[in-house]
Amino acid sequence: MKFEDSFVVAASPANVWRAITDPGVIASCLPGCEDIEALSPTSYRAGIRVEVGPIKATFRVEVELTDQDMPNFVRCITKGEEGTRASMLQATSELTLRDIDGASTEVAYDSDVSVTGRLGKFGLGVMKKKAESLGCTFAENFRVQVEAA
């Protein structure tokens, strides 16, 4: 599943960069994200709870920042699985920050996610829709939080 979208935050690239590389900020903006913990300056671990009606899943994921070009670009690899249930998740994501006028920044993301296992049986069409709406909620929460800072 490929995801691509962008949003604009009324803050400088440096401020957006600081927030978007802060696991605490990410966790508070992403619905269902819990127990985030830094493993090193470039990696962290988190739980992500996803619900589609009666279908509920909690993934334990590890995120590793593999490339950083402050304050323009970051690439990360996410790997995870559901506790006792056999679903695996793997994602490569890229974030690009573009300075618009010094006081606002466009954040573009591009992510390639694969999910296999029991949730694969369910069909990925609806999960993609759900992930897209999660992306929109994240963008809105992030924008509000950074602009208020």
Add this chain to the structure above:
Amino acid sequence: MMTQTMIAPETLEDALAAMHAEPGSMALAGGATLVAMMNAGLVEPNSLVALRHVDTLRGTRQLDDGGIELGAMRRHRETALETPFKDGQTVLSYAASQIANPTVRNMGTLGGSIAFNDPGADYPAALVAANATILIVGATGTREVSAEAFFVDWYTTALEAGELVAGVRVPAALVGSIGHYEKLARIAGDFAVASVALQVTWSGDSIAAARIAIGGSGPTPLHLAEADDMLIGTGADSDALSKAGLLLAQAADPVDDVRASADYRRKVIPRLLAKAMREIAPAREAA
């Protein structure tokens, strides 16, 4: 985690009390969907409250105003074949007759199907086209929600934890109105790639009233009053149909999945609408 217990109470009060007492429990109606989801490891309720002995969820009641109340435990076969429906209410029997196969229609129930809100299911669009009301019961009382408001998101309804679908009230359709459900599926009995449910009333050579709902093309059935209005006063000519169909296709939010791409689903919506209108032509001539 495995499901630990199943009980089969005989009264609605006992069923609601059991669901209230055990968070994470789910109501088991016919099992056509829930058991399949459990087998696939997708849904794992702590406990099941089987409704098969709750007789009050079964009946059918004719109302004085021409409306009908259908119990949640009504099987699809009953809705498809034993028709108490009049005029445009028949959109429901057309939809029920196209659900899966005879085995599933003998098991599956109205309440169970709509509580799951599968985007490819047949009842949701038909209930919206029929302007039905969903009767909900919970430990703290009963409430009613229009079908349009009941279907909230992908696989998500207005039901709160501990609540059940008690039944559905289908209002009287306009006298002389025609109900129809047109479904496109890869093979007979599969979930819909897309579907059109409608009630149409003709006055001479033009449409006096119309209510169209699209299924299989988004998180909830799609109904646009504006699209209905585009048909009213027309003779359902191809120009009016393609305008209304395009408006619905643009508003649809279908998935890309194994059944069809989102683009394909958008393409077939106007064609299904036109086909539905052709299919009801004989009924119109007979009226």
